[in-house]
Amino acid sequence: MSKSPKKYLVTGGAGYVGSVVAQHLLEAGHAVTVLDDLSTGFREGVPAGADFIEGRIQDAAKWLDASYDGVLHFAAYSQVGESVADPEKYWVNNVGGSTALLAAMRDAGVRTLVFSSTAATYGEPVSSPITESDPTAPTSPYGATKLAVDHMITGEAAAHGLAAVSLRYFNVAGAYGDCGERHSPESHLIPLVLQVALGQRESISVYGDDYPTPDGTCVRDYIHVADLAEAHLLALDAATAGEHLICNLGNGNGFSVREVIETVREVTGHPVPETAAPRRGGDPAVLVASAATARERLGWQPSRADLAGIVSDAWTFARREEPTAP
């Protein structure tokens, strides 16, 4: 972890992952300013102790100056389905916004960046677990915009000496204190299954049970958001001028959709009815990360890989959100 206190801009810090990372930065003694337009985030999600600017990354030049030691860039639209229906919304925000942010950083002389990339940059895996040298062939505009930003960052490091780390997250889950997952619409499996346990949703759809996996349902790599946050602090230390380091972040352990549902039943003690549904296009059977690079280059060691623990933390947060009876 960083030894001397620094000052960081956290774009998207009112959202799920950004708020947890902002909280970790504060706990490590750093000064944090969150820049977020609240398009999918929540003002109350910004951790106490962080300064808050309600604004867009497209206008980052208004606020970024040489007093910042670095930027952690989470701000993006990230709904895969929406990106298929409305791709230009994703190119304009994710790529256009990141272009403006990189220019503002260059102009202000802020030369360290940690970027939220994604497993969606790889598309259909050619082998498992996925390594950073595997081909990138995104199957959605969302994944394509994230990959485009990765390419932009590679150029920025080579041409202008930016010290950059892209972290390619697999399935982020769990919660950290008051910071948890609440996307709208929700598309991630664990919060959706928890909504069934809470009685907010009748059943959980299982899209395909004839995949070549042990129980026939898709297998995904779930990483606890606090383990992910720790990797960001390590990435700030590992960032090297002129280099763009790309690291996958996952546990290397896959869990099937059925295993997640069963774990939610065990953790919550609630029945969770399932509905069989046909396979969805573009859903690979197995998506599991090799995080060997993150371990070697960042010294990262996840300590919350247990699925029951991840679900249990998400359940505590989901119940905190439960409306109280009148």
Ligand SMILES: NC(=O)c1ccc[n+]([C@@H]2O[C@H](COP(=O)([O-])OP(=O)(O)OC[C@H]3O[C@@H](n4cnc5c(N)ncnc54)[C@H](O)[C@@H]3O)[C@@H](O)[C@H]2O)c1
């Ligand atoms: N959650 C996951 O499982 C996951 C997996 C892989 C990658 N990621 C990436 O991690 C990042 C954070 O994801 P999340 O799940 O926390 O999403 P989120 O929607 O909760 O957070 C994104 C935040 O960015 C803000 N934002 C969006 N566009 C903005 C703009 N132009 N200017 C300022 N603020 C803007 C939103 O208001 C929101 O608070 C995203 O970049 C996403 O692509 C997430």
